[in-house]
Amino acid sequence: MTFTARFAPSPTGPLHLGHAYSALLAYDLAQAAGGEFLLRIEDIDQSRSRPQWETQIYDDLHWLGLRWPQPVMRQSDRLGQYRQALEALIDLGLVYPCGCKRADIETAAGAPQEGMPQFGPDGRIYPGTCRKRPLSDAGSQDVLRLDMNKAIIASELRTFCETGEAFAGAHPLDANTLLDAVGDIILVRRNMGSSYHLSVVVDDADQNITHVVRGQDLFDATQIHVLLQGLLELPTPVYHHHRLIRDTTGKRLAKRDDARAISLYRQQGASPAEIRAMVGL
Numbered sequence: 001m002t003f004t005a006r007f008a009p010s011p012t013g014p015l016h017l018g019h020a021y022s023a024l025l026a027y028d029l030a031q032a033a034g035g036e037f038l039l040r041i042e043d044i045d046q047s048r049s050r051p052q053w054e055t056q057i058y059d060d061l062h063w064l065g066l067r068w069p070q071p072v073m074r075q076s077d078r079l080g081q082y083r084q085a086l087e088a089l090i091d092l093g094l095v096y097p098c099g100c101k102r103a104d105i106e107t108a109a110g111a112p113q114e115g116m117p118q119f120g121p122d123g124r125i126y127p128g129t130c131r132k133r134p135l136s137d138a139g140s141q142d143v144l145r146l147d148m149n150k151a152i153i154a155s156e157l158r159t160f161c162e163t164g165e166a167f168a169g170a171h172p173l174d175a176n177t178l179l180d181a182v183g184d185i186i187l188v189r190r191n192m193g194s195s196y197h198l199s200v201v202v203d204d205a206d207q208n209i210t211h212v213v214r215g216q217d218l219f220d221a222t223q224i225h226v227l228l229q230g231l232l233e234l235p236t237p238v239y240h241h242h243r244l245i246r247d248t249t250g251k252r253l254a255k256r257d258d259a260r261a262i263s264l265y266r267q268q269g270a271s272p273a274e275i276r277a278m279v280g281l
């Protein structure tokens with residue numbers, strides 16, 4: 001069996017111990033399987049991506065002992081591919097424009113129903129205010145959203161026709177999670193030409209990624225990705241969601257937690273072996 005794993009950081013801040021764990025784990029698994037490890041720079045958000053962080057990523061990963069083939073895929077080079085995928089979802093009638101600002105969404109969401117999640121992988125779950133707007137109405141200030149209910153029906157139909165089951169496969173979808181805890185995700189953000197979810201699905205397929213090693217924090221996002229793969233007729237990789245690295249108080253590390261930046265440990269004289277030990281490898 002072929003094994004191609006990847007590490008896909010966004011150059012929006014320093015890599016910290018959590019990233020090191022994810023990258024090293026993907027690398028070790030690929031090595032153990034006699035497979036390949038790829039690097040991808042997820043710089044679709046050009047307003048937050050910085051060349052200095054990209055350089056630092058290469059430097060830190062090299063220092064950790066990781067090697068990867070060139071050229072490295074960069075999302076900012078791939079807007080055409082994302083557009084094609086978007087067109088396919090538009091052809092299925094699953095996309096609508098939305099001009100709601102954060103405050104509009106908060107007001108429209110109203111008081112939460114007891115026991116229902118308020119936040120999903122993209123922040124506050126969208127209440128569906130613009131769902132009936134036609135695509136022909138889209139303006140430059142709009143984002144484009146996936147109509148989750150329609151997307152689930154389209155996916156169920158397709159899978160059912162192919163397999164006789166509604167949600168088959170190694171990563172069966174949970175329609176209730178997608179509707180209640182995820183909602184109408186953004187496919188194209190303002191001034192970006194795509195979104196994380198759309199890009200990552202297209203990129204993993206184009207790089208022939210067979211195994212995605214990512215943190216437990218992306219568990220619900222993976223449901224979105226499997227759904228999009230079904231709709232776009234792309235293969236679904238095997239997903240491994242690893243534990244999250246936490247600080248001494250038990251809080252999981254965020255990108256802005258510069259105190260755990262690999263570069264800082266390097267400056268303080270830590271060795272790559274010590275970083276491995278810190279993350280439990």
Ligand code: GLU
Binds near residue numbers: 010200212213
């Ligand atoms: N750019 C994402 C991150 O840094 C990639 C995660 C993934 O898709 O596995 O969190």
